[in-house]
Amino acid sequence: MRLLSKPFPPRAGGFLALVMIVLLTFPATQPLHAKTLSTTAPTLAPFEAAPLSIGVSWYPEQWPESQWEADLALMRRAGVSVVRLGEFAWARLEPRDGEFDFGWIDRAVALAGRHGIRVVLGTPTAAPPVWLTEAHPDVLRVNEDGSVEGHGERRQFSFASATYRRYTVRIAGEMARRYGRNPDVVGWQIDNEIGVPSFDREAKARWARWLTARYGTVEELNRRWTTDYWSQRYQRFDQVPLKSKGPQNPALLLDFKRFASFLWAEYVDEQAAAIRTHADRRQFVTTNSTAWNNNFDQYLVHRGLDLAAWDDYVPNGRPDWTANALHHDVVRGYRQRNFWIMETQPGRVDWGALNRSLDPGQTRELAWQAVGRGADAILYWQWRSALNGQEQYHGTLVGPDGQPMPVFDEIARTAREMAAMSRWLKDTQPEKAEVALLYSQESRWAIEAERHSRDYDPVATITDWYRPFADDGYRVDVLPPDADLAGYRLVVAPNLNILSGDTAERLKAYVERGGHLVLGPRSGMKDGDNALWPMRQPGPLGTSLGGRVGYYYPLDGPVAMSAIFGDTTAHIWGEVLEPVADDTKVLGRFGSDQGWLSGQPALLRRKVGRGSIAYLGAILDQQGQGRFTRWMITEAAVPRPLMTPVDGVEFMTRARGAERFIIAVNHGETAKRISLPAGAGWLHSDDVQGDMLRPHGVALAHVKHGTR
Known part of the structure; x- marks a missing residue:
C-alpha cells in the first residue's frame, strides 16, 4: 500500500477560486459550445491503431485470485484480446483516505499481459467508497425533489462538488502514475456512463457563477429570457433557480442543459489531464456513454478525448438494425473518427421490461455492424456472472461456475474472424459520406x-x-x-x-x-x-x-x-x-x-x-x-452506392486511402443473392455459397482501385 503524506483538507476554497477565475474570463454574450470550455483541447494522442479487438469487462476484485489464471486462459480460448477493469473498484484501490492498494491490480494487469491480453483501465469514480461519502456527505447527489442519494448505489455523487472532484483527480492521477507507461495498458476510460445532474447547494452556487459568466449582468439575462413573463424578473444571479419540476422558462431549461454539459465536460477534462500528466501518449483516453444520452452535450464532452466509446444494448433482444446503425453513426460523429464499443450484451441484459436474449447469430451480427460503422473494438459486459450485486441476471460469456454460456462459441467465432480480417481492415475507417x-x-x-x-x-x-x-x-x-x-x-x-x-x-x-x-x-x-x-x-x-x-x-x-x-x-x-x-x-x-x-x-x-x-x-x-x-x-446528384441494395442485407464500406473493403451482413432468416461490382472479390466468404449469403451471414470483399 502507498500512503499519501496526508489526506485532502475538507475545504475547497482554492479549487473554487480557480474555477471562478476561469469562469469570469468568458464573454457575457458568448454562447456555450466547445470553444468556450475552461480548458483547451489537447493535441490528441498518437495512440497506436489496434487491430480489431474482442474484449470483456473483467472484475478480478470480485473473485479469488486463484481463479484468475483459469479465467484468462478461457478468455484466450474465446479470442479475447482486451479487458476493461477497475471502473467500479475504488473501495479496493483506495480502502482508506489517501491509502492506495495497487498490488492486486498490478498482478491482474501483469497476468493479463502474460496471456496476450491488453488492458483498458477505468477510473473508478462512478461509485465512491463509503469512507468518502461518510466523511464528506456534501458530495452526495441531490435529486430534483430534494432527496439525497446514499451509499450502495452508483452515480450517487454531485458533479458540482469541488471536494469530490479533488478525490477523483487524485485517484485518476495515482492510477496513471502507476500504469501510465505500462505496455500492457492500451487506454483509459474515465468514469462510467456519466450524466445524472445534481441539485445540491454547491451546484446552485456554480449555476449562479455560470450565469454570471454567460450574461455578465442580470439585466442582460432578464432581457434575453423575457423574464417579464409571469413576473420572473431577477435582481441577482443567485435568485435564478436550478431547473426544477413544474413549468419553467424555456431559456432556463436550455441553459440548465448547457450548464450541466459544462460541468460534465469539466469533470471529464480534469481526470483526462490527471491521466495525461503521467500516461504514455500511445494510451488513449475516452469515456463511455449510452445511446441518445441526453443529459449533456456529447460533442462538448468528447472534444478533448482521443476517441468516443459507447455501450450498445438491445434490451428487448429484437434489434432494429437501421436504428442501431444510426446510433453508431451518431457516436462516430462526436469525434469524427473511429470509436470503441465499451459495453455490449453477450445475449441479454437484465434492466429492461422484458430481457429477451438475442437470437443465435445476432450477437455476431451486432459486432460486425459496429465494425462496419467504424468500431475498432467490441467489449462485452461482462465476462462472468457476479454471485451477488444488482446485475445478477445480465448476460455473460461464462456463468458463475466459470463454464461457457451458450453465446460463448458465437463470440469466439467472431473473435477469430476479426483476428483474421484485421490485416485488411487495420487503419481503415468508414468511407466519407456524400x-x-x-x-x-x-x-x-x-x-x-x-x-x-x-x-x-x-x-x-x-x-x-x-x-x-x-x-x-x-x-x-x-x-x-x-x-x-x-x-x-x-x-x-x-x-x-x-x-x-x-x-x-x-x-x-x-x-x-x-x-x-x-x-x-x-x-x-x-x-x-x-x-x-x-x-x-x-x-x-x-x-x-x-x-x-x-x-x-x-x-x-x-x-x-x-x-x-x-x-x-x-x-x-x-x-x-x-x-x-x-x-x-x-x-x-x-x-x-x-x-x-x-x-x-x-x-x-x-x-x-x-x-x-x-x-x-x-x-x-x-x-x-x-x-x-x-x-x-x-x-443533389448524390452518387449511387457501390453495392446494389438487397433487402435485409447491410453493406458497409471501410477505406484506407484509395482501397475499399465491403462488409456485408445478412440480418435476415433466408439466404440473399449478393452481386459484387466488377473488380471486387471476396476476402472472407465462409458464409457465401455461390452468390448467396447465408442467413445471419457475414462476408468481407476487397474493391480494386478505381471501381465504381
Missing part, C-alpha cells in the same frame, strides 16, 4: 421541453429521416450544426429547432457554394436563447428559402399530401408554408378537407447561388419519406 445529417442536441432539448404534441419525438424524427438513406445503401455522416460541411452534396436537418445566427450564416454559405440543404419541420423557430425569432420559421434562413411557416399544426390523424415525389400521408405534425419570393417553388401541398392545412403548401424549394434550400413542413409516413429521400438524392 450526405450529412445535422443532429443538434440543443434543438432536441428545446423540442423535448415543449413538444406541443405528445407524439412528436425528435429522435424518432431523426431516425425516420436516416432510415431511407441507410436502407438504400447510402452512408450518412451525423454531425453537429457547427461542423464543416465542405464536400457534402446534401445536408439534411430534420428538426433544427434552435438556429443561431452564426449557424444560419454557415448554412447559407454552404448553399451558395453549391450545397443542397433540406430542412424539416420546426426548423429555425428559435434562437440560441430558446426564444422565438421575431421573424417566422425558418428564422434567419427564411430570406434564403424565400418562404416561411405561416402556421404549425399538430395532427391527431393522417393527412393526405401530394408532392413532386408522389402522393403520401403526413402525420403528427403539419405546417402551412408561404412562399414570399417569386422564384420559390411549391413542390408539395396538403390535400383538401384538412382544416387549416387544406390545399396549403407543404414543401418549398428555392435555388440559391450554385445550390438550393428546401423546407418540408410535415412528418411523412415511411413510404412517403422513402420517396422524398430518393427525390433529395436525385436533386
Whole structure:
C-alpha cells in the first residue's frame, strides 16, 4: 500500500477560486459550445491503431485470485484480446483516505499481459467508497425533489462538488502514475456512463457563477429570457433557480442543459489531464456513454478525448438494425473518427421490461455492424456472472461456475474472424459520406421541453429521416450544426429547432457554394436563447428559402399530401408554408378537407447561388419519406452506392486511402443473392455459397482501385 503524506483538507476554497477565475474570463454574450470550455483541447494522442479487438469487462476484485489464471486462459480460448477493469473498484484501490492498494491490480494487469491480453483501465469514480461519502456527505447527489442519494448505489455523487472532484483527480492521477507507461495498458476510460445532474447547494452556487459568466449582468439575462413573463424578473444571479419540476422558462431549461454539459465536460477534462500528466501518449483516453444520452452535450464532452466509446444494448433482444446503425453513426460523429464499443450484451441484459436474449447469430451480427460503422473494438459486459450485486441476471460469456454460456462459441467465432480480417481492415475507417445529417442536441432539448404534441419525438424524427438513406445503401455522416460541411452534396436537418445566427450564416454559405440543404419541420423557430425569432420559421434562413411557416399544426390523424415525389400521408405534425419570393417553388401541398392545412403548401424549394434550400413542413409516413429521400438524392446528384441494395442485407464500406473493403451482413432468416461490382472479390466468404449469403451471414470483399 502507498500512503499519501496526508489526506485532502475538507475545504475547497482554492479549487473554487480557480474555477471562478476561469469562469469570469468568458464573454457575457458568448454562447456555450466547445470553444468556450475552461480548458483547451489537447493535441490528441498518437495512440497506436489496434487491430480489431474482442474484449470483456473483467472484475478480478470480485473473485479469488486463484481463479484468475483459469479465467484468462478461457478468455484466450474465446479470442479475447482486451479487458476493461477497475471502473467500479475504488473501495479496493483506495480502502482508506489517501491509502492506495495497487498490488492486486498490478498482478491482474501483469497476468493479463502474460496471456496476450491488453488492458483498458477505468477510473473508478462512478461509485465512491463509503469512507468518502461518510466523511464528506456534501458530495452526495441531490435529486430534483430534494432527496439525497446514499451509499450502495452508483452515480450517487454531485458533479458540482469541488471536494469530490479533488478525490477523483487524485485517484485518476495515482492510477496513471502507476500504469501510465505500462505496455500492457492500451487506454483509459474515465468514469462510467456519466450524466445524472445534481441539485445540491454547491451546484446552485456554480449555476449562479455560470450565469454570471454567460450574461455578465442580470439585466442582460432578464432581457434575453423575457423574464417579464409571469413576473420572473431577477435582481441577482443567485435568485435564478436550478431547473426544477413544474413549468419553467424555456431559456432556463436550455441553459440548465448547457450548464450541466459544462460541468460534465469539466469533470471529464480534469481526470483526462490527471491521466495525461503521467500516461504514455500511445494510451488513449475516452469515456463511455449510452445511446441518445441526453443529459449533456456529447460533442462538448468528447472534444478533448482521443476517441468516443459507447455501450450498445438491445434490451428487448429484437434489434432494429437501421436504428442501431444510426446510433453508431451518431457516436462516430462526436469525434469524427473511429470509436470503441465499451459495453455490449453477450445475449441479454437484465434492466429492461422484458430481457429477451438475442437470437443465435445476432450477437455476431451486432459486432460486425459496429465494425462496419467504424468500431475498432467490441467489449462485452461482462465476462462472468457476479454471485451477488444488482446485475445478477445480465448476460455473460461464462456463468458463475466459470463454464461457457451458450453465446460463448458465437463470440469466439467472431473473435477469430476479426483476428483474421484485421490485416485488411487495420487503419481503415468508414468511407466519407456524400450526405450529412445535422443532429443538434440543443434543438432536441428545446423540442423535448415543449413538444406541443405528445407524439412528436425528435429522435424518432431523426431516425425516420436516416432510415431511407441507410436502407438504400447510402452512408450518412451525423454531425453537429457547427461542423464543416465542405464536400457534402446534401445536408439534411430534420428538426433544427434552435438556429443561431452564426449557424444560419454557415448554412447559407454552404448553399451558395453549391450545397443542397433540406430542412424539416420546426426548423429555425428559435434562437440560441430558446426564444422565438421575431421573424417566422425558418428564422434567419427564411430570406434564403424565400418562404416561411405561416402556421404549425399538430395532427391527431393522417393527412393526405401530394408532392413532386408522389402522393403520401403526413402525420403528427403539419405546417402551412408561404412562399414570399417569386422564384420559390411549391413542390408539395396538403390535400383538401384538412382544416387549416387544406390545399396549403407543404414543401418549398428555392435555388440559391450554385445550390438550393428546401423546407418540408410535415412528418411523412415511411413510404412517403422513402420517396422524398430518393427525390433529395436525385436533386443533389448524390452518387449511387457501390453495392446494389438487397433487402435485409447491410453493406458497409471501410477505406484506407484509395482501397475499399465491403462488409456485408445478412440480418435476415433466408439466404440473399449478393452481386459484387466488377473488380471486387471476396476476402472472407465462409458464409457465401455461390452468390448467396447465408442467413445471419457475414462476408468481407476487397474493391480494386478505381471501381465504381
